[in-house]
Amino acid sequence: MKKLISSFAYAIKGLNYTFRSQLNFKIHCFGGLLAIILGFLVDLNSYEWLWIILSIAMVIILELVNTAIEILVDLVSPEYHPKAETIKDVAAASVLIGALMALIIGLFIFVPKLI
Numbered sequence: 001m002k003k004l005i006s007s008f009a010y011a012i013k014g015l016n017y018t019f020r021s022q023l024n025f026k027i028h029c030f031g032g033l034l035a036i037i038l039g040f041l042v043d044l045n046s047y048e049w050l051w052i053i054l055s056i057a058m059v060i061i062l063e064l065v066n067t068a069i070e071i072l073v074d075l076v077s078p079e080y081h082p083k084a085e086t087i088k089d090v091a092a093a094s095v096l097i098g099a100l101m102a103l104i105i106g107l108f109i110f111v112p113k114l115i
């Protein structure tokens with residue numbers, strides 16, 4: 001039980017670090033919060049909530065993994081290296097694709113309710 005609580009505390013530490021250090025993470029959290037508020041305002045059904053929650057979780061998870069990859073690259077390759085560049089660019093691309101998908105899902109769900 002103690003081990004479970006420590007794992008939870010480490011995860012919260014990671015979330016806290018990412019929130020404090022990554023502007024994009026703050027922006028995505030803010031976007032997620034707006035989607036949740038809007039979801040209550042337009043009274044989403046459970047199926048629509050599921051898509052919104054999955055989209056928010058997907059972007060947050062991708063940002064967290066991207067941050068971990070960036071830190072790892074900075075640790076093993078503090079100097080310029082073409083492979084370090086590619087690793088960071090590919091990780092950043094995963095966040096971009098995830099965020100675009102989340103945006104498309106959000107538009108599909110909210111636009112018909114707002115027009």
Ligand SMILES: Nc1ncnc2c1ncn2[C@@H]1O[C@H](COP(=O)(O)OP(=O)(O)OP(=O)(O)O)[C@@H](O)[C@H]1O
Nearest residue numbers: 022023070077078079080081082084085088089092
């Ligand atoms: N060690 C390195 N070697 C080569 N290119 C790098 C290296 N570190 C960063 N880069 C290049 O610079 C870009 C930005 O890297 P950086 O670490 O600043 O990421 P970032 O997305 O701006 O992260 P942060 O959110 O921490 O500002 C990378 O996508 C990569 O193209």
